[in-house]
Amino acid sequence: MSFIEVKNVSKTFKVSRRRAGAIGAAANFFVPKFEKKEAVKNISFNIEKGEAVGFIGPNGAGKSTTVKMLSGILHPNSGEIKVGGYIPYKQRKAYVGKIGVVFGQKSQLQWDLPVIDSFELLKAIYSVPDDVYRKNLERFTEMLDMSGFIGQPVRQLSLGQRMRADIVAALLHSPEIVFFDEPTIGVDVVGKETIRAFIRELNRQDGVTMIFTTHDMRDIEKTCRRLIIINEGEKIYDGALSALREMYGTTRRLEVAFSEKVDLPGFENVTVENLENNKKRFTFENNKVQINELMNRILGEYNVRDINISEPDIETIIQKIYTKKEAEI
């Protein structure tokens, strides 16, 4: 039995179809029209204790909905969810004390109170023992560099500061499982790096099991080995991040700077582009073209000043997967 088990889970929302204009508004009042919106369709996955799993997909894919079901907030329409032996939405009160959730788009802090007062309130709510609270607070504020604003009311914090405070707020009770739903949204490069390092340490050092939702693939690369991709409510990939590269990242790009102007013959399965300064770019799939053969031919027959080979970055691969899925439908 896995630590987190999700089996054939679906969630449907009822959305009202609004007609436009004044007459439409009147029509809506007397004859409301409803439509079913399948936010999550028959999703299954298992996660083991101590794993860190990236959970990605385009806007509206159903990520937040899944996280809300895993947190016991929303009831699935069908399917089964089990986390650490609990059924989240049925045993909510007992269950939520064991988990931490960060919603990047929703603050859990008290708007009017200084950050530290919100923390004290959470300490009481979760009945965190004094020593654990003090230890966690000290360690987290240090790691996330928060001492400068911990006494300020939340409404006076910048977005990045608020986000760091929100992350600490979700962890004060030392949860074994944490769901991060876009914890880096709106955070600058340095801030993101701090948060990533923090999350990584939490996973590697403390063995916290986590699901990490984001639109920034570098977040995932820095923290997770495994990746789940969903699109339009369906799971379309579940596996190692590195395997994704092998499956979809087969495109290679070779840039060669020649010493003089050259005329090249055509190469099979390779597209060649001319760049400035006698430079040429060769693009090909590494499962169709033998890279050492190609290089041998170029290096053997011409004078080469510089050579550089690159593989696609993960963003490009993800983009390819998202759009491919849409093309299939």
Added chain:
Amino acid sequence: MSLRPYLAYAKKIFLNRSAYRFDNVMGIISTCLQFFIFWEIYKALYGTSTDIDGITMPMVTTNFILSMGLGAIFSPDDYFLPSKIWDGSIATEFLRPISFKGRMIAENVGNALFNLLFRFLPCLIIALFTVGVNAPASPAMLALFVLSAVLGFGVLWTISFAVQMTAFWLINIWSLITIKNVLINVLSGSMIPLWFMPRELTAILNFMPFSSVYFTPVQIYLGQLSFEEIMLKCGIQLAWIIVIYLLGDILWRKGQKKLIVQGG
């Protein structure tokens, strides 16, 4: 179950309320103003007569100061759940390992305590020095008054609780809450003392939940009820609390399954 989280919530709301000093001064003024307006109206109605149907002006005065004072104490936050459903913050509320209903009660109790100290008492003192208030019929009646007032708060709270639960389906329940409050204001005797309602209506009102909120405690305070009557009325209050609470609880259970979280 530990009480600590709930006390923390009660304390938080108490501190939050104390932070706004200007608002508190205005609150006291508005409660007193409301009282004096009603008092003037009834004084004019009484004119030179000492009593109407055996009800004297000091009794009317006492009714108003007590029912409006209690009204100032018992102000359950009708938008507690609706506002959280409206802005989606219900999601974070459901992440807390505590009873949502318990937390709702805790915040209301914290609020009531604040109102008792910073609304009711100042207004009572002002009234004592200006128009005068009848003393309680006896110390025993004063104790029973407090008991019945607490039960009245229970009735008011359960009504608010049950109405709020409809927000799971309706999302925006502003109009429903307004209707509820009009009914309570008119039928509970806080605007028109129930002594002056038509007999037939009073007979019905006696068994409705509303009259028991303010009017029963006031009658007890003035010594108008025998011990048996008090027990009956408090019994009715308790029965309403149980009935309305159970009704609200059914909605609460069903509503959680219906819950939608607005916003990403």
